Amino acid sequence: MTELPFLPFAKPALSEAAIEEVVATLRSGWITTGPRVQKFEEMLTAYHGGRRALCVSSATAGLHVALLALNLEEGDEVITSPMTFAATLNCIVLAGGKPVLVDSEAGTLNMDVTKLEAAITKRTRVIMPVHFAGLPVDLDPIYALAAKHSLRVVEDCAHAIGAEYKGKRIGSFGDIQVMSFHPNKNMTTGEGGAVITSDADVISKIERLRFHGIDRNAFNRFAKSGSQQYDIAMPGFKYNMMDIQAALGIHQLPELDGFIDRRRRLADIYSKELSSWSEFTLPQAPAYAHRHAWHLFTPRLQTNKAGLDRDAFINAMKTENIGIGLHYQSAHTFSWYKDQYGWQPTDFPESLRSGERIMSLPLFPTMTEAEQDRVLKSLEKVLGRV
Ligand SMILES: Cc1ncc(COP(=O)(O)O)c(C=O)c1O
Structure with missing residues (x-):
């Protein structure tokens, strides 16, 4: 093949x-x-x-x-x-x-x-x-x-x-x-x-x-x-x-609003397909009215359920020829800031936790549904769901 x-x-x-x-x-x-x-x-x-x-x-x-x-x-x-x-x-x-x-x-x-x-x-x-x-x-x-x-x-x-x-x-x-x-x-x-x-x-x-x-x-x-x-x-x-x-x-x-609509449709599909997967925590919406620009779709890996850590997961997806982004490792853990301001890892526990588990799934306006399907199938494979 x-x-x-x-x-x-x-x-x-x-x-x-x-x-x-x-x-x-x-x-x-x-x-x-x-x-x-x-x-x-x-x-x-x-x-x-x-x-x-x-x-x-x-x-x-x-x-x-x-x-x-x-x-x-x-x-x-x-x-x-x-x-x-x-x-x-x-x-x-x-x-x-x-x-x-x-x-x-x-x-x-x-x-x-x-x-x-x-x-x-x-x-x-x-x-x-x-x-x-x-x-x-x-x-x-x-x-x-x-x-x-x-x-x-x-x-x-x-x-x-x-x-x-x-x-x-x-x-x-x-x-x-x-x-x-x-x-x-x-x-x-x-x-x-x-x-x-x-x-x-x-x-x-x-x-x-x-x-x-x-x-x-x-x-x-x-x-x-x-x-x-x-x-x-x-x-x-x-x-x-x-x-x-x-x-x-x-x-x-002039194309921006159409790009965002397309991003939203793809994000909706990710949300629907992944909502029942215990290996992921999905991004949540706040209660106030808003229009999300869907620049990124960022689930967090539940490492205890997934059986591998986030970095191993990203590498496994790479072998499937799928690029996964990392936005972000929490800023307070970078060495210059730690040294300069004395920040400890646990000073910002939520950011620390998320920064160790977060990933950005492929999401861009010209992404086809077939490409998104490929991502979902690779996720299933890497997580041993099939
Ligand atoms: C949150 C945030 N702020 C600032 C920047 C800097 O943007 P630029 O690459 O246009 O300098 C970025 C770029 O990735 C970003 O994600």
Whole structure:
């Protein structure tokens, strides 16, 4: 029998129109930040209810400049969740802050907001919740505590573009949101990200921070209507998005809601098929109204029932030619953070437990039902169900 091709856990869905737009950009003579970034920003702004979108080279860059724009001072605390990618904590440290963790909730793996107020101290400046897997975290209590303690909120929305909380699109309200357009995210620009906010001071700081601290953007400098003069208002980074990237985004954004619908259908099938399997604990939905963006489908392996641990399980699925993602090992267990902040494994027990058992099953908009069936059959085989 011929071997079936490797099925990755994520794959971008790029239309011919998107590919042609990249080629047209390459032929246009303007390939870095220019008219296509401007158009993509306008589209993102409209998608988020008119709140300003600022494109950057990645969500990591976006989180970094968003925190810098809030002028953190040495020792200022930023509260986040351990169930996240390293970029969330790294950016807090790189912006001069100190990460403070609140454990995740067992069912949703989002920050347990009932534990949030106890983590607030005199040094707290920012709350940085993560919408894990595209499931909106409970924002009302977070914004209520932010108002009570005069804190800023930077939402890590790397998984959550297109998600909704209580009938409102994530990014269409609140303080500052950061989106990711990495290729495994719900929409992609190759690499890329955006900061969404309506704070005029943050907008003007990010406009400078993302491009050397220069007061005019490159497009103005090089276009006929622009000027060669500029001033350096502050030292900045090289975090601009290129038109080659925005060319993809211009075509991905109108498809996003359809992508999410398709992800939801596949997630529903996983939930239905796996609901009676004792080897898995499935992700749970919160009671409040929401639209899950289904960036990831993350069951946790019940190792005592499965008869093998998570890492052995991932390797066994690999031999079946199926890619399984790992989102995430709890951030508090990584050596630099442990050494720096003295965090013990059991300080965040829910995140520790989940981080040792979690996996991401293949889920992407172009995944066929036959491919999903292949995943389910391989799960049965690896777990000795057949
Ligand atoms: C929760 C979270 N935050 C931030 C990032 C960083 O995104 P980017 O790769 O666009 O820098 C990621 C990327 O995987 C992420 O999953």
